[in-house]
Amino acid sequence: MVQPLFLEPVFQERIWGGKALKDQFGYEIPSNHTGECWAISAHPNGPSVVKNGAFAGKTLIELWDQNRELFGGYQTKVFPLLTKILDANTDLSVQVHPNDEYANEYENGELGKTECWYIIDCKEGAELIYGHNARTKEELNNMIEDEEWSKLLRRVPVKPGDFFYVPSGTIHALCEGTLVLETQQSSDTTYRVYDYDRTDDKGNKRELHLEKAIDVSTVPHTDANLHIETASVPGADITSFAKEEYFSVYKWDIHGQATFTQDKAFQLFSVLDGDGSMVVDGQAYPVHKGDHFILPAGTGEFTLEGNVSFIVSHP
Structure with a gap:
């Protein structure tokens, strides 16, 4: 008998995380800086485990490798998708993701990362960063070097129920006070463009990846054309x-x-x-x-x- 495969989420602590995953969903989170629930994941950085039925205790990676018939014999090397819930308690870094070809070449065969967001909840007046105003790569490079963030980055207001499609190459960031369900390619490759000069508890700033970020950014930015x-x-x-x-x-x-x-x-x-x-x-x-x-x-x-x-x- 075919059964639904219920999965145990994996939680990831992040500098920008909070406790909304506990408050809104009742999850037992590791700390009050929990940023991500990897809900349906066969990525090695956080694979889900099946909770029920004949496959209880197996990871989604194991099922994909050993029981491909469950997935209609789908012909990709790795499980293609990753579902997350993100608690942006503070601003995420401004970032961009590579496409499949670039990630395969420069990130040890990792998939690229096209993603999308459904806004579950957000504070009054919440916004996110979606795209940029540079017209050429040279202008993008110069505006980043000169730290002209307010001029470069496009800010978009958001409300619960909004949906955003974020193809690889899109400069983006979730901002403070948003709770988001993300559907994405199964990838964990992110190039940081700007991190608000934040430091961790040891006083270290997080690494930026400016050369790769500029390499993969779509210039000029174009909004996705959705038909909802x-x-x-x-x-x-x-x-x-x-x-x-x-x-x-x-x-x-x-x-x-x-x-x-x-x-x-x-x-x-x-x-x-x-x-x-x-x-x-x-x-x-x-x-x-x-x-x-x-x-x-x-x-x-x-x-x-x-x-x-x-x-x-x-x-």
């Missing part, structure tokens, strides 16, 4: 945020009961809010805010019940 649409089906509203090269991302709002068919190689689910259940092959699995799971290949028809909201993705 919501469709109603019996028992649910389905919002399509992105159908892009590396992933498709949706929000499913269930109110009552809705039946679907899992016809993808596999699908990733994160419970944003509410409680309910998923019924597969007559077996009911409770789902609660903060749960994360994978629906494997061959799941077929399944039913979601309750008042519950998910972010759903697939490669």
